[in-house]
Amino acid sequence: MKYSVIALSLLVVASAGDAHAKAKWVIGMSQCNLGEPWRVQMNADIKKAAAGNADIEVIFKDAQNDTLKQRAQVEEFVNAGVNLLIISPKEAAPLTAPVAAAFKKGIPVIVLDRRVLGSSYTSFIGADNKKIGMAAGKWIAKRVAELAAGGAKGRVVELKGLMTSTPAQDRNSGFRAGIKAAAPAVVDIVFEADMKWLEANARKEMESALAVNPKIDLVYAHNDPGAHGAYLAAKAAGREKNIIFVGIDGLPQEGQSFVKQGLLEASFEYPTGGKEAIESALKILGGKTVPKEVTLNSHVFTKANVDKGGECL
Numbered sequence: 080m081k082y083s084v085i086a087l088s089l090l091v092v093a094s095a096g097d098a099h100a101k102a103k104w105v106i107g108m109s110q111c112n113l114g115e116p117w118r119v120q121m122n123a124d125i126k127k128a129a130a131g132n133a134d135i136e137v138i139f140k141d142a143q144n145d146t147l148k149q150r151a152q153v154e155e156f157v158n159a160g161v162n163l164l165i166i167s168p169k170e171a172a173p174l175t176a177p178v179a180a181a182f183k184k185g186i187p188v189i190v191l192d193r194r195v196l197g198s199s200y201t202s203f204i205g206a207d208n209k210k211i212g213m214a215a216g217k218w219i220a221k222r223v224a225e226l227a228a229g230g231a232k233g234r235v236v237e238l239k240g241l242m243t244s245t246p247a248q249d250r251n252s253g254f255r256a257g258i259k260a261a262a263p264a265v266v267d268i269v270f271e272a273d274m275k276w277l278e279a280n281a282r283k284e285m286e287s288a289l290a291v292n293p294k295i296d297l298v299y300a301h302n303d304p305g306a307h308g309a310y311l312a313a314k315a316a317g318r319e320k321n322i323i324f325v326g327i328d329g330l331p332q333e334g335q336s337f338v339k340q341g342l343l344e345a346s347f348e349y350p351t352g353g354k355e356a357i358e359s360a361l362k363i364l365g366g367k368t369v370p371k372e373v374t375l376n377s378h379v380f381t382k383a384n385v386d387k388g389g390e391c392l
Contacts, residue, residue: 105138106129106136107153107159108137108166109142112142115304117303121167121191125354128356134361142169146170153166156181163186163363164181171245175199187363188202191356192204201371202359204375206374208253209250209256212257214379214392215253217260220258220265223297234297235268236269237268237272237299238281238308239251240273254299276302282308284309285298298323301326306326307333310342325344326345327349329378329379338385344382346379350375378391
């Protein structure tokens with residue numbers, strides 16, 4: 080499939096000059112938003128993986144957390160005739176149709192991190208959010224059991240990611256299943272809220288949780304910014320030293336750093352898959368078959384193991 084020169088002029092490109100003319104293949108990358116450090120890292124991982132290959136040029140679009148904008152941007156990529164599409168969807172259902180339309184037009188599609196519905200795509204790459212949530216649930220149940228005294232239950236706050244997205248749903252259901260499997264009798268979830276992956280929202284929700292709960296033992300947030308936002312709210316209230324904070328993502332400069340500083344007691348890794356997406360893209364564009372599902376490995380980072388690369392789940 081030839082990439083339209085006219086269409087190129089309509090796309091936002093990071094590089095100048097005739098870089099596209101030199102590239103054998105053009106890849107469109109639709110990122111749901113760049114308001115989360117984890118997603119900034121995903122784009123950086125894609126850029127790094129693509130940088131060493133002159134055959135490909137990656138064009139990035141940021142949907143700015145707007146589903147309608149992301150739908151439109153995917154359609155722009157399709158109309159421009161990109162050779163391959165990578166998408167990390169904001170939400171599953173609304174992005175299913177444009178992804179399926181691209182796939183049915185013969186454009187290979189790699190769905191990264193968050194799923195769409197159905198199977199009209201070439202490959203999905205992501206870690207197992209349900210497995211990560213379950214591991215977090217088991218770890219938290221064990222940790223709360225260590226704190227429990229006289230049969231008292233540990234009081235836990237759950238700050239959820241965007242619950243219309245599949246990772247948040249899986250991190251929630253996996254968490255509850257992990258608690259049930261480990262020690263359901265010792266955990267009491269006293270407050271839960273959808274903070275939509277954003278630290279500022281998590282801080283606000285945690286302020287509400289603190290206002291109505293004189294005792295909170297642990298906060299489980301669906302990402303590390305959420306856990307950090309909860310920590311900041313608790314610190315402002317002078318209660319951070321009596322609460323354990325646990326998050327998901329495990330980025331070196333974020334979750335792992337928070338663990339080293341003692342702000343979080345644990346961070347469960349969710350790898351970005353950026354490098355793997357480019358590796359799969361090159362195979363697809365080269366005419367090779369790739370797996371329909373690629374599950375990435377994950378680790379848990381605690382103070383005891385963070386300097387050793389964490390512990391594999």
